[in-house]
Amino acid sequence: MMNNNVLLIGSLLLIVLTSIGIISLFITFNNRKNQLLQEKLEDQLAAQKRQHNSELNALRSQLNPHFVHNSLNAIQYYIQRNEVEISEDYLTKFSKLMRLFFDYSRKKQITLEEEISFLNKYLQIEKLRFEEKLNYHITVDPQLDTDACLIPTMLLQPMLENAVNHGIFHKPDAGFIEISFKLDDTKKGYQLSIIDDGIGLKKSKELRNKNKASTKAHSSEVIKERISILNDSEEWEINYKIIDRSQESNTTGTAIYMTFKHLSE
Template structure:
């Protein structure tokens, strides 16, 4: 056996003249073919490697005469099982199968990631088209025209400048999967300023940014916040008789950014009652796009982004607005 590689060999020569004073020469063929000399009648070999061996010993008397034929002993030390051909062949087959399985798994993962990225790009382009909504563009240009007709050159110039900056930001952001938080804040500010001017200060707004957030180096997925701000304007504030108020708050929460969009509008239930089926479908499409993008991003990056809608009520139980909470990852 492979573990039996410590060998002790005893031998003795017979001589009536030199009893007990014989010299011996010996060798272990398979380890070393050189002869060794000793007066001992025992030799020991430790840690012999696997292989075939033949031990030979010759007795030498005091006159230097050697025995005619060497005494010999043959033995074999078997290799351990992990050196046998069948084990090596089995391991090669096993490792080949593992490598092929991992290769196939990686191919499937790459294909899945590519499919997810393609789907994300598709929904991102749809989100872009939603932000570049023809109605919004048309209404904005109408407002600019109205200022021009009234000879309000200052207002028309400011309005046109803000609109141009917003369009440039939207087009720039459309090229990237994630955008700097600074750009997203600028786009939201411009959008709210344009809508506030167009509706003659019907609502006020404020953006609250957590000081712990480095907005210049922090990136978030593009086109995720704006649809909820748009809903706050059109489906919350527009049906309100008094002055509306919209708050967009960004707070750092470990490796996430919690975005809270809150309005003091008429609430979701009242808004649904006032809308036509076409308007309801349009609103649902915008939110559905965001939710589908969130699901795809969750699968791609193994994260847990989600949207929570909270209906707000006054002390007497009447609807007093809507709060939307969005968990966004901070992307490096």
């Protein structure tokens, strides 16, 4: 009888200890789960803040004060020369571009058709400023449905601005920019190339260093950071490559190659 009671008590103690152990493991697991959820939430909030800051920097890099200043100076130049038609045309194009800029800056993405129109208006203004020193051409694959394809807003314009101001501007003779949009081989995205025959990345960097013109928030770095964040968002898959053309052939200039896939489609 005594042995039975001892066994019963021992069994009860074992059950109690086992229960305490299970409860303790459950509490530990639950605490760890809550900790991980909190860390994940904090990471998400940090990522959102990083994206927000990057987008603000990206927007600030668009149509920067130098472009606005240069455009207004060019308009004034034509007015002083009494070339009224050219100055009116310049001012009309400039105001339309400003309106589009403010409209698009409030959106996360626009259609490729809208982006191409925006880039064309920007380059028309730059061509008025540089006159015959700047020429460009935009090619669009007829298989590409530009009304259906999307692109992040305000991503390509600073690339063209770099090509104009850091490439073509320092070239002694006329410069040319070729922009091409093409449906990719998988037909699930599209390819972009921006190729200029300016002085190239290497010489441009040497000039910036010589003139101490490089800044911490240079638009090229902003572009790379924004592309990285867009890829992290899992909404986009964007590949970006920029090269000095002299590294591949006996020519000068800069080439940018990009592929876009909108994963939310």
